[in-house]
Amino acid sequence: MTCKLWPQINKEEYKGVWVYLEHDGARLKDVALELLGKARDLAAKRGNAQVGGVLVAGSDEMAQEAIYHGADKVVVVVNPELKVYTPYEYANAVAKVVAKYRPEIFLIGATKRGRELAAFIANTLTTGITADCTALEIDPKTGDLMQIRPTFGGTQMATIKTPHRRPQMASVRPGVFPKPPRDVNRKGEIVHEAVELNARRTTFLGAEKRIEHDIADLPPVESSDVVVAGGRGLGSAEGFKWLVELAKLLNGTVAASLMAVRAGWAPHTRQVGQTGKTIRPKLYIAVGISGAVQHMMGIQESKHIIAINSDPNAPIVQNSDYAIVGDYKQIIPLLIEEIKRAKAPQ
Amino acid sequence: MKFVVLTKAAVPLSTAIRIDPKTGTLVREGVPLSTNQWDRDAVEFALKLRDKYGGEVIAISMAPPSGIPALESLIGMGVDRAILATDRVFAGADTWATSFVLAKTIEKYVPDYTLILAGEETIDSTTAHVGAQVASHLNIPYVYYVYDAEIQGNKVRVRRFLEDEGVDEFYEMDLPALVSVAKGTQMPREISLSRKLNAREKIMQVTNKELELDAECVGLKGSPTFVAAQTGATFPPRKRRIFQGDPREAVRALVEELKKEGLLQP
Numbered sequence A: 001m002t003c004k005l006w007p008q009i010n011k012e013e014y015k016g017v018w019v020y021l022e023h024d025g026a027r028l029k030d031v032a033l034e035l036l037g038k039a040r041d042l043a044a045k046r047g048n049a050q051v052g053g054v055l056v057a058g059s060d061e062m063a064q065e066a067i068y069h070g071a072d073k074v075v076v077v078v079n080p081e082l083k084v085y086t087p088y089e090y091a092n093a094v095a096k097v098v099a100k101y102r103p104e105i106f107l108i109g110a111t112k113r114g115r116e117l118a119a120f121i122a123n124t125l126t127t128g129i130t131a132d133c134t135a136l137e138i139d140p141k142t143g144d145l146m147q148i149r150p151t152f153g154g155t156q157m158a159t160i161k162t163p164h165r166r167p168q169m170a171s172v173r174p175g176v177f178p179k180p181p182r183d184v185n186r187k188g189e190i191v192h193e194a195v196e197l198n199a200r201r202t203t204f205l206g207a208e209k210r211i212e213h214d215i216a217d218l219p220p221v222e223s224s225d226v227v228v229a230g231g232r233g234l235g236s237a238e239g240f241k242w243l244v245e246l247a248k249l250l251n252g253t254v255a256a257s258l259m260a261v262r263a264g265w266a267p268h269t270r271q272v273g274q275t276g277k278t279i280r281p282k283l284y285i286a287v288g289i290s291g292a293v294q295h296m297m298g299i300q301e302s303k304h305i306i307a308i309n310s311d312p313n314a315p316i317v318q319n320s321d322y323a324i325v326g327d328y329k330q331i332i333p334l335l336i337e338e339i340k341r342a343k344a345p346q
Numbered sequence B: 001m002k003f004v005v006l007t008k009a010a011v012p013l014s015t016a017i018r019i020d021p022k023t024g025t026l027v028r029e030g031v032p033l034s035t036n037q038w039d040r041d042a043v044e045f046a047l048k049l050r051d052k053y054g055g056e057v058i059a060i061s062m063a064p065p066s067g068i069p070a071l072e073s074l075i076g077m078g079v080d081r082a083i084l085a086t087d088r089v090f091a092g093a094d095t096w097a098t099s100f101v102l103a104k105t106i107e108k109y110v111p112d113y114t115l116i117l118a119g120e121e122t123i124d125s126t127t128a129h130v131g132a133q134v135a136s137h138l139n140i141p142y143v144y145y146v147y148d149a150e151i152q153g154n155k156v157r158v159r160r161f162l163e164d165e166g167v168d169e170f171y172e173m174d175l176p177a178l179v180s181v182a183k184g185t186q187m188p189r190e191i192s193l194s195r196k197l198n199a200r201e202k203i204m205q206v207t208n209k210e211l212e213l214d215a216e217c218v219g220l221k222g223s224p225t226f227v228a229a230q231t232g233a234t235f236p237p238r239k240r241r242i243f244q245g246d247p248r249e250a251v252r253a254l255v256e257e258l259k260k261e262g263l264l265q266p
């Protein structure tokens, strides 16, 4: 028995793995490409099902890029009413396209806009959705999508399923899946759809780029292989200058603990942890950070963790691969010197 | 004007959590609950709008009766009244079934609402689904991550910040509408003990007897998603090599290790 508000569906009629293709007006967002790569994996396990994309107000060039990255079919919504993004109107339009093409699985990148749209789309399609999945697999027994996500502040991993409704929907944060290779020999179909819009209820009035005071011209924390992070132990904003130098030397970037952000030494966009970003760099260097559980939640999946801390009993020292116990003001300059020497051609 | 705030009585992260082995969902009964931290931003936002435009702020929550103290403290902050949707049949709800009960409660008890405010996300579920889903059930426009709003006639103008793109955006919506309030953007006011004194009288509890929702559409049964398995998260074990003593020696040893691991590519 199911809720009578949900229309009866025949699951057999839902085929393929589709992706919402978010773009910035000029090009597809990386997360859309990452999801196309994952969609190909999943489609292969579903009898080589079709991989599709839904692109609102994008160009045929973008649709072509999606095909190069794994799509077999891309639906471009061309209604001039949808030229600029508004949440309610976009969510309704995407839902209409998905309802028409009936994919078995529909994936959305969990950018800020993606998170805004995802649950509304799911509701409109009377189906379920799982947020921020870190793994997606096909149940070999039932063929259902296994939507795996951390819950309860990252202390638990849940496997969630949508056994009776279609499509099965999930959102995935940027950077979780690798970007698939670009293959210009891939062929696919581009379809234009003039989706009909209900009465407009939202008007876009304008936008402004915010000039955020950042500590240095360095890449965002979620897209770097090496992250050097500072905490309250730095004692001042000055301390971050040393971290910036170390980060540049390692082709990485800088991040901060909540306490360093609260002190005003770094912008919130650089905070890692439970209430900041979750990152998975190859190398994470925590300087003057105690390693509180809320901090560790955001960095636990780093390949290597290095701690520089004056307190041998700080939790981070016990939860790292390599820890140097000492004053960072002494350690960092030595480390910079030694790394320069190690990297210099012999 | 009626400002409806959706607030969840959440399981504080410091609590030892229990998972129902049968359903895989979090056990909320018998656990002391407190208002989801980020919903305080939404409450503060609603109170400011009420102070400016008049009217009342009504907090709505779906929770077991242990969610009452959380609502009492919101009344202590200045919320005029609260409605708690509470019934055993609501237990185990996913975000579809949660938002369904919330939307139906609003429709029945505050049909003339002006604006609905949600928090950005909850600390114990972190899905950011419920706001958009309530908007969908009620078929009203919505904008997320709002930090400022202005009401003009039957329209609301909002400002919001998209952190990942670093842009502020401005929208106008027809009322009624829903916004989610960006976390950390408001300064939630203090709880006043005198306001909290007779808070209990301002909390109305409604069960499914009053709401009369199809039992197949609420709680675990009314959830399109279900938790098939839940395990403690495991993290890769760490090497725990600790270098103490002479800093220069320590740094050399560390750099040697980094080289061995191939972490110092030129």
Ligand SMILES: Cc1cc2nc3c(=O)[nH]c(=O)nc-3n(C[C@H](O)[C@H](O)[C@H](O)COP(=O)(O)OP(=O)(O)OC[C@H]3O[C@@H](n4cnc5c(N)ncnc54)[C@H](O)[C@@H]3O)c2cc1C
Pocket: A230, A231, A232, A233, A234, A256, A257, A258, A259, A260, A271, A272, A273, A274, A275, A276, A277, A287, A288, A289, A290, A291, A292, A293, A294, A295, A298, A308, A309, A310, A311, A314, A326, A327, A328, A329, B013
């Ligand atoms: C709901 C909730 C969410 C949270 N979310 C986050 C989050 O997203 N991210 C986050 O980071 N935190 C978060 N926190 C806060 C977290 O609990 C800690 O308070 C915080 O991470 C501590 O920051 P810190 O390590 O910089 O400061 P501290 O804990 O004060 O640690 C400073 C460290 O620096 C060391 N030190 C001092 N001087 C030196 C020196 N000269 N050289 C070397 N080391 C030195 C000290 O030994 C100490 O270990 C959250 C907390 C809560 C309750």
Ligand SMILES: Nc1ncnc2c1ncn2[C@@H]1O[C@H](COP(=O)(O)O)[C@@H](O)[C@H]1O
Pocket: B005, B006, B007, B008, B009, B036, B038, B039, B042, B060, B061, B062, B063, B095, B098, B102, B117, B118, B119, B120, B121, B122, B125, B126, B127, B128, B129, B130, B131
């Ligand atoms: N059980 C609930 N009762 C009332 N409001 C809720 C409930 N669950 C979620 N919300 C609202 O929806 C927002 C997003 O929650 P979530 O989708 O769980 O991240 C919260 O900040 C609340 O405003």
